[in-house]
Amino acid sequence: MQAKLIIFLLVFCYTVPVFAQTDRADELYRKALLLKKDNKCNEAIDLLKNAIDLKPSFAEAMYELGWCYNETQQSKLALPVLAKCRQLLPNDYRIIYEDGFAKSQAGLANEAMDDYNKVIILNPSFARVYIARADLYKDAKENTNAALADYLKSIEYDSSAVKVYYWIGWCYNDLGSFDKAIPYLQKAISFEKQNYISYSEIGFTFFSLGRYTEAIEQLTRADQLKPKFETTVYYLGLCYVKQKNKPDAVKKYNELVLLGSEYAISLLNEIKNM
Helix, strand or coil, X not given: CHHHHHHHHHHHHHHHHHHHHHHHHHHHHHHHHHHHHCCCHHHXXXXXXXXXXXXXXXXXXXXHHHHHHHHCCCHHXXXXXXXXXXXXXXXXXXXXXXXXXXXXXXXXXXXHHHHHHHHHHHCXXXXXHHHHHHHHHHHCXXXXXXXXXXXXXXXXXXXXXXXXXXXXXXXXXXXXXXXXXXXXXXXXXXXXXXXXXXXXXXXXXXXXXXXXXXXXXHHHXXXXXXXXXXXXXXXHHHHHHHCCXXXXXXXXXXXXXXXXXXXXXXXXXXXXXX
């Protein structure tokens, strides 16, 4: 009887600190989630690291730590954390997606693509993975057609993703399908009325279609929101050239010269040919 009591006390003395550590780890994790919700990822990172120290197999904390590293543009720190997390939860699409995102940011395009493809197999309705894969096709693979297909697929599952409409419009412009670009860029503007880049892009669209008055209207709005943006100034100048408005075209040329823009020579040549 006495031997059993001793064994019980030994087990009790061992397990109580373990339970206490687990409780403390869970508490730190919950606090970290609140900080993350308030966009305080750097503070959340410290708590998550402490939680994992107390509970080394804490997969959810590892996932959140990897997410926060990615959010704070520390993808190289995210990679080992997410790799260990995947060992614990190998079929969790969220972790695979986050790992793929970290690889993409670290310049590991092929490995990131493999991860995104796995996510789509596990959860084909996960809109964010189509956006991430489209970004990869656009930037790393320079495959506009594939990027466009994925951006379009993403809005089938989540039509509220703001940036996607701009990039769909951009892809259509890049492919020369200017008429198709217009409704998506208009949608992008409706989401973010202060975003100069969408106005500039749709200005380019109208210019490419020969609709110079509409192009000037959109480009002028872009110029008001973001003065001295080279692309906007350049296409405003080209619109004035097309309208035979040499004084305003020259003004835009001078602006480009002051900006040290490579577009200046191109616009000057167009002005000379008026």
